[in-house]
Amino acid sequence: MQKSYYEAYDERYKTVHQKGIHWFSENSSPIVLDVLSRYPIGKQAALLEIGCGEGRDALPLLKEGRKLLATDISEEAIRYCRELLPDYRDCFRVLDCVNGSLPQRFDFIYAVAVIHMLVLDEDRNAFYRFIRRHLSPGGIALICSMGDGKTERESDIQTAFTLQQRSCRGETLAVAATSCRMVSEKTFEKELAENGLDILEKGLTGIPEEFPEMMYAVVKKGGPSAG
Secondary structure, rough: OOHHHHHHHHHHHHHHHHOOOOOOOOOOOOHHHHHHHHHHOOOOOEEEOOOOOOOOOOOHHHHHHOOOEEEOOHHHHHHHHHOOOOHHHHHHEOOOOOOOOOOOOOOEEEOOHHHOOOHHHHHHHHHHHHHHHEEEEEEEEEEEEEEOOOOOOOOOOHOOEEEEEEEEEEEEEEEOOOEEEEEHHHHHHHHHHHEEEEEEEEEEEEEEOOOOEEEEEEEEOOOOEEE
């Protein structure tokens, strides 16, 4: 079966991991722990991560004893995380949040640098609706998107699997190009509203070495979703 364009990161991970290196740094996203510290999300709350990648944000939460389910569409990413963190292997699961669902609801859902991988409107809307549908009553979500709040641009999804030369850990590798859509703050807010998510706070954040600027929004379930 042909893969969707937003699955191209699976190929990138395979290439990098075969070299015995990792794609992303081990720097966790400061905004995740910051939001958890400022909202009444207890240690026994059910947490969901969408797009866990190589586990950099999952690890500190799991070591805290948090009840986290960390997911990614990439089978290679989940394999890597289970191998890296064998004590927590059952906390990692393959999930396509655009076309899939889970039986449980969560008190806190977070997705760091995931939404910008989705280019098509229907895929972005499905992502937001997944979050809304899987929030427990009173639950909140943190969504971070690469961008400065002003720029709007998108990649050609037809080239997502095309190999390009990229530098990683001092090596130059031919890896999958993947996909990217950056939207403005106005578009980001419009998308959230149209999919039934109310903004509690918003701003700019970042991850050292990785994403110097990201928009973020903390949201809760709002009125009826357009979808």
